[in-house]
Amino acid sequence: MPECPKCHQKVQFTDITCKYCRTELKAFGHPGIPLHRAEGETLLCDTCTYDRDDTCTYPQRPYAKTCTMYQNYLDVDNNDLDPPVYKTPGGIKGLQIWCQRNPGLITLLALIGISFIIVLLR
Numbered sequence: 001m002p003e004c005p006k007c008h009q010k011v012q013f014t015d016i017t018c019k020y021c022r023t024e025l026k027a028f029g030h031p032g033i034p035l036h037r038a039e040g041e042t043l044l045c046d047t048c049t050y051d052r053d054d055t056c057t058y059p060q061r062p063y064a065k066t067c068t069m070y071q072n073y074l075d076v077d078n079n080d081l082d083p084p085v086y087k088t089p090g091g092i093k094g095l096q097i098w099c100q101r102n103p104g105l106i107t108l109l110a111l112i113g114i115s116f117i118i119v120l121l122r
């Protein structure tokens with residue numbers, strides 16, 4: 001587990017700031033390189049230059065919520081890049097992506113299922 005460079009307390013890989021001393025944290029494993037983070041339900045790839053010019057080979061594309069390589073396409077000169085059209089993958093891959101994006105719903109469904117089992121066993 002990474003530690004805060006200032007107070008040396010353990011922090012999570014995904015922490016934006018140290019919860020002990022409030023130091024702004026960079027991506028673990030990439031010292032000095034900011035880790036860009038999507039806000040809310042948005043995805044970074046939707047506005048990324050490397051998605052629009054189709055040069056990104058990161059496995060998290062096109063569903064990246066955090067990324068060290070992100071560059072907003074509005075910040076570069078070539079603003080006439082059209083967003084690529086994605087087909088949502090089906091089968092196991094599609095199910096995996098859906099599960100990654102809906103952990104709260106899966107937890108809720110699991111709790112409902114467990115509740116049903118408990119009621120049925122009484």
Ligand code: SF4
Pocket residue numbers: 044045048049050051056057058060061062063064067068069070071
């Ligand atoms: S560089 Fe990151 S944000 Fe940009 S398209 Fe690739 S995975 Fe998405």
Ligand SMILES: [Zn+2]
Pocket residue numbers: 004005006007008009018019020021022023
């Ligand atoms: Zn700290």
